Amino acid sequence: xxxxxxxxxxxxxxxxxxxxxxTCLMAGLLASxxxxxxxxxxxxxxxxxxxRHFDDQTVSFDYPGAWADAKFDVVSSFSxxxxxxxxxxxxxxxxxxxxxxxxxxxxxxxxxxxxxxVEWSRNGFPGWTFDPTKGQPMNVGGRRATLEQVVxxxxxxxxxxxxxxxxxxxxxxxxxxxxxxxxxCLRGPSLDGLQAQIEAxxxxxxxxx
Numbered sequence: 001x002x003x004x005x006x007x008x009x010x011x012x013x014x015x016x017x018x019x020x021x022x023t024c025l026m027a028g029l030l031a032s033x034x035x036x037x038x039x040x041x042x043x044x045x046x047x048x049x050x051x052r053h054f055d056d057q058t059v060s061f062d063y064p065g066a067w068a069d070a071k072f073d074v075v076s077s078f079s080x081x082x083x084x085x086x087x088x089x090x091x092x093x094x095x096x097x098x099x100x101x102x103x104x105x106x107x108x109x110x111x112x113x114x115x116x117x118v119e120w121s122r123n124g125f126p127g128w129t130f131d132p133t134k135g136q137p138m139n140v141g142g143r144r145a146t147l148e149q150v151v152x153x154x155x156x157x158x159x160x161x162x163x164x165x166x167x168x169x170x171x172x173x174x175x176x177x178x179x180x181x182x183x184x185c186l187r188g189p190s191l192d193g194l195q196a197q198i199e200a201x202x203x204x205x206x207x208x209x
Contacts, residue, residue, distance in 0.1 A: 141205035157185035
């Protein structure tokens with residue numbers, strides 16, 4: 001019977017252990033920004049569920065496990081919502097009949113303290129071009145983007161308690177007048193902490209097309 005390569009197996013186990021620890025450390029770094037804990041830890045001030053993962057035909061990313069997610073058929077001539085994320089209960093923002101659809105409200109009716117409502121959408125408009133000077137330049141999954149911090153409108157984000165609104169515009173890799181938008185409505189008191197969660201989510205983005 002041939003001898004088993006014991007030393008090689010031990011080396012492989014050690015290597016796998018180091019890799020697992022490294023992976024856990026990287027996840028922990030992301031989770032610390034999101035205010036969560038992963039790799040078997042309990043969440044401090046966040047969700048015991050750690051991170052959740054969104055994945056569709058267009059994009060994938062991680063987001064805090066304390067956030068709910070929902071998809072509704074919200075489509076116009078120039079945009080299509082991919083997903084809603086929120087600390088609040090999500091409901092259909094549209095009134096629907098057999099012959100009409102009217103999207104007249106936000107997907108969350110109100111935000112509690114340190115609440116957030118995020119809308120991911122795909123957009124296109126004739127003649128649209130990416131403006132790299134409109135907001136803070138950033139990179140999202142290898143694509144150029146901008147981050148704007150705007151004062152919430154009182155008939156929109158402000159109406160559900162938002163004190164800060166973030167608008168992220170992500171250019172398509174080809175100039176086809178299409179883009180991805182992320183709009184986040186934030187309620188304090190920890191506005192900077194909530195914005196850090198949004199930016200941490202964006203740092204995990206991977207594109208499918």
